[in-house]
Amino acid sequence: MVAFNNESREIALKVVYYGPALSGKTTNLQALFQKIDPKVRGRLMTLDTKDDRTLFFDMMPVFFRSASGVKVKLKLYTVPGQVMHESTRRIVLQGTDAVAFVADCRRTEAAPTLAYWNDMLKNLEANGLDPKTLPIVIQMNKRDLPDSRGDEELTDLMQVIRPLVIPAVAIRGDGVLETLHVLLTLTYRSLDQRVALERSWHISEREFLSQIFSHMDLRGTQLAGAGAAR
Amino acid sequence: MNGLPPSVLQQEASLGDLLDVKSFTEVCQSFAELYRVGLKVFDAQGNRLVEVKVGNADFCGYIWQKPDGRSQCIATVQKVKGEAVPEEAKPVAFDCFSGCRYVVQPVLYEGDAIGRIVFGPFVPDDLVQLPRTLTSISPDFDASRAASYMQKIRRVPQGTAEKILHHFSEILDVLVFTGHKNLLTARLHIEAVQESYRELQDKNHQLEESFGKLKELDRLKSNFLATMSHELRTPLTSVIGYSEMMLEGLGGPLTAEQREYLGIIMEKGENLLQLITSILDITKIEAGRVRLVMSEVELGQLVRDAVSTVLPHARKKGLTLHCEHAANMPKVLCDREKVRQCLINLVSNAVKFTPSGGTVTVGASELPGERVALFVTDTGIGIPEEHVPKVWDVFYQVDGSSTREYGGAGLGLAIVKSFVEAHGGEVQVRSVPESGSTFTMVFPQRGVATAARAPHAKSAAS
Numbered sequence: 215m216v217a218f219n220n221e222s223r224e225i226a227l228k229v230v231y232y233g234p235a236l237s238g239k240t241t242n243l244q245a246l247f248q249k250i251d252p253k254v255r256g257r258l259m260t261l262d263t264k265d266d267r268t269l270f271f272d273m274m275p276v277f278f279r280s281a282s283g284v285k286v287k288l289k290l291y292t293v294p295g296q297v298m299h300e301s302t303r304r305i306v307l308q309g310t311d312a313v314a315f316v317a318d319c320r321r322t323e324a325a326p327t328l329a330y331w332n333d334m335l336k337n338l339e340a341n342g343l344d345p346k347t348l349p350i351v352i353q354m355n356k357r358d359l360p361d362s363r364g365d366e367e368l369t370d371l372m373q374v375i376r377p378l379v380i381p382a383v384a385i386r387g388d389g390v391l392e393t394l395h396v397l398l399t400l401t402y403r404s405l406d407q408r409v410a411l412e413r414s415w416h417i418s419e420r421e422f423l424s425q426i427f428s429h430m431d432l433r434g435t436q437l438a439g440a441g442a443a444r
Numbered sequence: 445m446n447g448l449p450p451s452v453l454q455q456e457a458s459l460g461d462l463l464d465v466k467s468f469t470e471v472c473q474s475f476a477e478l479y480r481v482g483l484k485v486f487d488a489q490g491n492r493l494v495e496v497k498v499g500n501a502d503f504c505g506y507i508w509q510k511p512d513g514r515s516q517c518i519a520t521v522q523k524v525k526g527e528a529v530p531e532e533a534k535p536v537a538f539d540c541f542s543g544c545r546y547v548v549q550p551v552l553y554e555g556d557a558i559g560r561i562v563f564g565p566f567v568p569d570d571l572v573q574l575p576r577t578l579t580s581i582s583p584d585f586d587a588s589r590a591a592s593y594m595q596k597i598r599r600v601p602q603g604t605a606e607k608i609l610h611h612f613s614e615i616l617d618v619l620v621f622t623g624h625k626n627l628l629t630a631r632l633h634i635e636a637v638q639e640s641y642r643e644l645q646d647k648n649h650q651l652e653e654s655f656g657k658l659k660e661l662d663r664l665k666s667n668f669l670a671t672m673s674h675e676l677r678t679p680l681t682s683v684i685g686y687s688e689m690m691l692e693g694l695g696g697p698l699t700a701e702q703r704e705y706l707g708i709i710m711e712k713g714e715n716l717l718q719l720i721t722s723i724l725d726i727t728k729i730e731a732g733r734v735r736l737v738m739s740e741v742e743l744g745q746l747v748r749d750a751v752s753t754v755l756p757h758a759r760k761k762g763l764t765l766h767c768e769h770a771a772n773m774p775k776v777l778c779d780r781e782k783v784r785q786c787l788i789n790l791v792s793n794a795v796k797f798t799p800s801g802g803t804v805t806v807g808a809s810e811l812p813g814e815r816v817a818l819f820v821t822d823t824g825i826g827i828p829e830e831h832v833p834k835v836w837d838v839f840y841q842v843d844g845s846s847t848r849e850y851g852g853a854g855l856g857l858a859i860v861k862s863f864v865e866a867h868g869g870e871v872q873v874r875s876v877p878e879s880g881s882t883f884t885m886v887f888p889q890r891g892v893a894t895a896a897r898a899p900h901a902k903s904a905a906s
Contacts, residue, residue, distance in 0.1 A: 256554040257621050261629050270632045271453075277555025287555055291453075301639035302632065305451045341448060 216311050216405060224285045225415070227405075229397065230307055233316035234323070234330040235267070235295030238355040241384040242316060242393070243272050243292055249391065251429035254278055268294045271306050278425040282416035286425070288398075295330075304337045312349040312401040313338075314393055315377070316384070319354040319368075320361045349400035350377045353393045358383045391427070391435045398423060448639070452631035459487040459551060459559040462623035469494045471615070479608050480598045484562040485551075485616075490526055493559070500544070500565050503593035507542060512581040516541050524548060524562050531557045533613065535606045540565055541577040544597065547609050553620050561616065563609040567599040662730075670727040673720045680720065684713040722855040726838060729862045736779040736866055743773045743808040743816060746780070750787040751806055754795055762800035768807030776816055777890050782863045783818070789856040790820040790883045797881075798824035811886065815869075819884040826877040835873060836861040860885065 217226040231239040240260070247258045256275040262268050272292040279285050291310075293303040307313075315334065317327045338345050352375070354368055363371075365381075372379045378396055382389025402411065402422045411417045432438040468485075476483045476496040485494040507513035520538070524546045529536045535547040546564030550557040574594070579587050600608075687710045689695065691703065698706070728734050751765050758765050787806070794804040802823040809817050827835060831842045839854040861871050864885045875881035 254555075259621070259625055259628070261625065261632075270629065270636070275554035285555070289554075299636070301643060302636045304448065305632065305635050305639055306453065308448055308451050309454055 216409070218409065222285070223283060224287065225411075226287045227289070227312075227401065228310045229288065229290050229312045229314065229394075229401070230310040231290070231292040231314045231316055232303070232307070232330070232334050233293075233295060234318065234326045235297070237295065237316045237318040237323075237327070238353075238382075238384040239292035239295065239316045240268055240272050242314070242353070242355075242382075242390050243274055243290060245384055245387040245390040246290065246394065246430075247274055249387065249431040250276065250426075254426070254429045267296065268292060270294060270299075270302055276426060278429075280415070280417045280421060280425065284415050284417060286417070286422070288426070300333070300337075303333070304340055307334075307337050307343070308341050310341075310343065310348075311405070312397050313351075314397050315350060315352045316355050317352055318356050319363045319381075320356060320359055321363060322361060346376075347404070349397060349404050351393060351397045351400065352377050352379045353382045353384075353389065354379055355382045355384050355389075357381045357388075358386070387434075391430060391432065391437055395423065395427060395437055398426065451635055452628060456556075457558075457624060457627060458489070459485075459620070460491070460493055462553075462558075462620045462627060463493070464623070465493055468619065469496075471619075472496050475612060475615075481566045481600065481605070481608070482564060483612070484525075485559060486525055486562070487559045488557060492525075499596045499598060503542070503544075503590065503597055504565075506590060506593055507578070507581070510582040510585065513578075516577075516581065524564075525560075529560065533610075535563075535609050537602060538564075541575070541581075543567065543571050543575045543578055543594075545602065545605075547602070547605050549609050549613050551613065551616060551620065553617070553624070558620070561609060561613055563605060563612070565597060566605055567594060567597050569599050569601045571599075666727045666730045669723055670731070673724040673727070676720050677717065677724075680713060680717055684710060684717065687713065719855075722859060725859050726855050726862075729859070730838075734862075734866065736782060736863075738777050739780055740775045741778050741780045741783065742775055743818065744769050744771075746784055746787060747806050747808050747818070749784060750791050753788055754791045757792075758795050758804065761795060761798075763795060763798055764803045766803065766805040766807075768805055770809065773808055774810065774816070774889060776887055778867055778887055779863075782866075783885075783887075786860040786863050786885060787818055787820070789860050790885075793856055793883075794820050794822035794824060794881075798822045802880075814889045815886055816889060817884050817886050819882055821880065821882040823880040826879055826881050827873070827875040828877050829875075832873060832875060836871065857883075 216228075218224070219226075231242055233239050240262075243258060247255070254276055256277075259273045260268070261270040261272070271294065274290045276288040276290065277286065291306050293299070293306045313334070315331065317323070317331075335345050338348065354363070356362060368379055368381060378400075380389055380393045380396060382393060384390050399419070402419045405411050406419070409415075411422070412419070427437060472483050472485065472494045473496050476498050480498050482498045482500060483494065483496045484492060486492050504517065507517060520540045524538045527538075529548055529550055531550055531552065533549065533552055535549045538546040538548060540546065542565075544565035545568045546562055546566075548560055548562050551559040551561060574587055574591060578590065579585055687706050690698065691706050691710070725734075747767055747769050751767055755765055791804065791806055798804055804823075805819075805821045807819055807821075809819070811817050827842055834840050835842065836857050837854075838858040840858075841854045857871075860883075864871050864887065867887050869885060869887040872884040872886065873881060874884075
């Protein structure tokens with residue numbers, strides 16, 4: 215859960231990338247790491263095994279100080295995808311403020327994806343988090359592969375589920391910033407509702423997003439001309 | 445937070461936790477020796493983690509002797525250690541009243557200042573003479589002595605000092621990152637194991653609960669069977685008894701047909717009674733209420749008894765019955781009634797499953813180790829291999845379909861096994877489908893009575 219420190223005027227937020235094994239969670243973080251200005255981020259910490267699969271998690275901190283002097287610290291985590299790391303997934307989810315669910319959108323992956331979605335709902339509840347109110351977006355990754363679900367299917371999907379669905383090819387960096395942008399917008403709104411970020415901490419939605427996205431390389435993304443960084 | 449204890453991921457680590465202070469001190473020492481300038485590292489709370497002094501001991505020691513010098517020295521140290529510096533990776537210079545200088549840089553990690561590095565004191569290369577602030581601390585201040593002590597402190601241009609400090613802070617950054625990574629790996633490993641353990645315990649608890657419920661259901665089933673068997677037996681006794689009285693002519697003369705019908709009623713009634721008695725037996729066994737009554741028993745006699753009991757039925761089916769036992773079998777300590785019942789169960793089974801023209805052999809033999817065996821061999825239909833381990837289970841039938849050829853409740857062999865094991869013995873079966881089976885009961889000659897226990901599914905397979 216978001217941590218406020220009134221004394222040091224700090225806000226600490228946590229965002230978790232969740233999803234089945236090899237769906238591209240770490241790839242998302244790596245793409246963000248490449249695109250974000252080193253001035254506002256720390257190192258990308260990866261706890262992996264020899265075969266390059268995530269053992270515990272990846273983590274990248276992003277931070278800025280608002281015009282009103284509040285330090286905002288955002289930590290982006292991934293969970294390990296393999297089934298055996300169930301308990302680690304639960305631990306990493308602890309106290310998260312938002313979740314990006316990274317799905318492999320190939321038809322053959324539909325069943326494991328659904329299983330991980332349910333697994334996530336269960337683990338959120340185990341952590342006392344309500345999936346109905348928590349900001350969640352679904353990233354439909356690997357759109358470039360054969361057998362991936364078509365645009366029409368995604369449109370249909372978006373009509374039946376609550377979370378927003380964002381198409382992506384994380385390995386090329388497509389859709390990665392868009393996913394984070396949508397998620398952080400939702401996160402801001404959810405926090406503003408709960409703790410009045412704008413009124414009490416004098417951080418507007420526009421500033422919150424621009425403090426992060428103005429330090430990103432937005433070339434080639436839908437955010438480039440959309441004024442997201444301004 | 446529900447359920448889970450707070451994870452290490454939720455906690456902020458302090459600089460001291462991220463570094464192995466002892467080996468970090470060694471790094472600092474070799475670094476300070478290389479550049480011949482002192483070095484201090486503090487955590488965010490101002491605790492000193494490392495201090496290396498190079499060259500300034502005499503100079504500072506001399507100033508420290510003067511009360512004014514001492515108080516100003518303390519003030520300088522406080523400033524260098526505690527005064528706020530901007531949270532960015534840039535050195536800030538602090539001048540000492542003595543003319544020396546320090547450069548200070550915060551240790552930044554994940555956007556937080558988690559400590560500071562203090563590099564100095566060094567003598568800035570633009571210092572020409574000892575400043576007034578130093579020479580005026582005491583009337584008896586010996587400037588030439590102080591100047592000679594100052595020679596031992598390295599003279600460095602500030603730009604160089606800043607470069608050295610920057611270099612050191614980069615090394616420290618890697619150490620902190622590595623330390624943090626290792627700390628998280630180790631702690632998360634433990635947390636993951638603890639969490640898996642907690643999960644397993646939850647599951648165990650659930651399993652125990654359902655096991656308890658199943659045991660309770662099993663007990664209720666046994667109670668029900670026992671009660672029902674008893675309730676069924678009472679009216680059945682009357683049915684058999686009155687049929688018998690009528691057959692004896694107590695109700696007046698009977699026609700040949702009436703006599704035949706009554707005979708059938710009596711025979712089927714007896715069958716039913718036997719079945720109900722078996723159910724009662726097995727429920728008694730399951731409830732642990734069966735006790736053996738031990739006595740000296742002559743096995744040859746037992747074999748002959750069993751054969752003569754089943755003989756009429758076997759003849760009717762066209763089977764040959766053989767007895768096979770040595771003349772001087774030793775006497776065995778066992779419960780005569782139970783062993784007789786077991787043997788009759790086995791022989792009845794053999795007769796039931798052997799087609800007309802076949803042979804059933806009943807016998808007893810001595811085994812090594814003061815044991816004896818009672819066996820029943822038939823030339824019947826045999827048992828398919830996959831069913832052999834389960835035939836001793838309660839209610840188990842090789843052919844469990846409703847259209848099966850051979851009747852029975854599936855209790856006979858379960859009772860046999862329970863009674864034999866209660867004697868400390870064991871049961872064996874060998875069978876070849878289509879050519880016959882041999883069932884053997886092995887008893888110790890001097891049996892020890894224990895409570896009979898019902899064979900459950902699986903237990904017999906082991």
